Amino acid sequence: NSAKGNFKGSSLTDLNYYIAESRFLRAFDYWEMLDLFGKAPFVTEKSPIGVGTYLPPQASADSLFSYVESELLNLDNTNAMVPAHQNEYARADQAAVWALLARLYLNAQTYTGTSRYTDAITYSSKVIGAGYKLLPKFQNNFLADNDATTNTEQILSIAYDGVNTQNYGGTTFIINAEVGGSMNPAAYGVPTGGWGGNRATANIPSLFPDLTGTMDKRSLFYTPGQSEAINSISTFTDGYPSVKFQNVTSQGLLPAGAATFCTTSFPLFRLAEQYLIRAESVLRGGTGSTQAQALADYNILRDRASDTTVSYEASSIGLPDILNERARELSWECFRRTDLIRYGQFTSSSYLWPWKGGVASGTGVDAHFNLFPLPASDLNVNPNLTQNPGYGN
Secondary structure, eight states: OGGGGGOOHHHHHHHHHHHHHHHHHHHHHHHHHHHHHSOEEOOOTTSOTTSSSOOOOEEOHHHHHHHHHHHHHHHHHTTOSOOTTOSOTTSOOHHHHHHHHHHHHHTHHHHHSOOOHHHHHHHHHHHHTTTOOOOSSGGGGGSTTTTSTTOOSEEEEEOOOTTTSOOSSHHHHHHHHTOOTTOOGGGGTOTTOOOOOOOBOTTTGGGSSOSSSSSOTTOOBOOTTOBSSOSOTTOTTBSBOBOSSOSSOTTSOOOTTOSSSOOOOEEEEEHHHHHHHHHHHHHTTOOSSOHHHHHHHHHHHHHHHOOSSSOOOOSOOOHHHHHHHHHHHHTTSSOHHHHHHHTTOSSSTTSOOTTGGGOTTOOOOOGGGGSOOOOHHHHHHOTTOOOOTTSOO
């Protein structure tokens, strides 16, 4: 704060926005640790870093939830962020705060044992009312020009550039790993050849009316020469690769420098998720919206997914429909594990997929696998940390 005296006018305004964005990104990272590990070493600007040998304390799930919630609410209530839908691409604004709050509250029952569905409705509704619009074509969210100014759906994305920010993670991994077998790598924007890795097990493709995308344009799987069943995990032609993310533009062109590295950005938050959060929260008993609105939220995504003359709208929905719709809409966007945990299906035998539990037909596993183990490298250097149950000392 003492350094702020060196800034005046618009420079001071920009500095305050940068500080607020940094706080948001820190809250986002603590939410990820809450979701993945259920606890985490906890450091803020108030921690005595640099004083002796400081070892951070471990924050519990309740503490992490409270911290993330309080930080986001403070950012929102003090108008610290750039107003919703007004920041430049790949920078967080007030709508990103609302979107993360909605996601946090949707999963509050999992994180803390206390449901917060009414709050999830409140903040998802704020995002929905902030001026974002679904793109007419679903897949344009996942192509190499998805950072265009015409992208009205993405709230916050991780920007990737195959020329200036080359790395083997992010969408470079997603896209290269989905290309192999008889696929033409250049058609998916990696002309030097894919890596032949990731495929979908049968459960996800089976949720679509057909694999040609006739009824649902989100059915984006490559099937020629592929079998539905994964009999051998190491055989790429076993299973259907998803081609949702591609390193080609919406005009079918290769981006500059297309080779191995990809230019497609990864959406952390987009409008479609918020419709599904609001609909699910209504069905789970939250107030502030209606059953009729939940159905409308569900059908707006179904309408966008289908451009046929046959209606793809539902006349009624239940919680299983929401889970299935989330799989169709949000697959490959890092939601499925969290969704299945919220529905009590990630580790239990009530829902199986091929190779769940290391068995070809799938099997239930112990509930401790709902959380990841803390890395041994962290535990070895910080005695304040304790391992999650089920993973030893």
